[in-house]
Amino acid sequence: MKLEPKAGGCFCEKLADGGSVQHGRVVFAQPGKMLRLQAALGPLQGMAVTGVLSFTLSPDGPGTRVTMTYRVAGALTMESAKLAPLVDQVLGTQLNRLRDFANGGPAGP
Numbered sequence: 001m002k003l004e005p006k007a008g009g010c011f012c013e014k015l016a017d018g019g020s021v022q023h024g025r026v027v028f029a030q031p032g033k034m035l036r037l038q039a040a041l042g043p044l045q046g047m048a049v050t051g052v053l054s055f056t057l058s059p060d061g062p063g064t065r066v067t068m069t070y071r072v073a074g075a076l077t078m079e080s081a082k083l084a085p086l087v088d089q090v091l092g093t094q095l096n097r098l099r100d101f102a103n104g105g106p107a108g109p
Contacts, residue, residue, distance in 0.1 A: 005029050011037055024053060033057055040072070042090065043083075049074030068095050 003011045009026035024039025036054045044051055051072040058065045070091055076083060101107045 005031070005035055011039065024051075027052075041070075042087070043078075044072060044076075044087070047075060047077050049076060066095065066098070 001011075001013050003009065003026075005026060006029050007026055009029070010022055011024040011026070013021045013023060015021065023041060023045075024037035026035065027038050028034060028036035034054065034056050036052065038050065039053045040047065040049050040051045041053070049072050051070060054069045056067040056069070058067070068091060070087065072080075072087075097107065
């Protein structure tokens with residue numbers, strides 16, 4: 001996985017078989033404050049949808065609070081009420097892994 005934190009930067013993954021995936025594209029980067037990507041993640045990539053994934057950073061005592069927001073709109077091929085909790089769970093797991101890594105823990109599997 002690679003993320004270039006600048007406007008136009010790629011959030012990309014190299015696959016073991018030599019293929020690749022563009023998970024998203026950076027549309028706004030303000031160091032220490034905000035990172036925003038246009039990204040239809042996971043199963044959303046195959047749907048006619050647009051997703052905007054934002055990470056807002058703010059001071060929180062001796063650390064930093066990261067607030068993640070993901071908004072998706074378009075022609076979902078699955079009922080959004082069923083899909084949203086699954087997407088939320090995956091993104092929540094990834095945000096927790098980032099927290100653990102930032103606090104000196106392992107990056108996870």
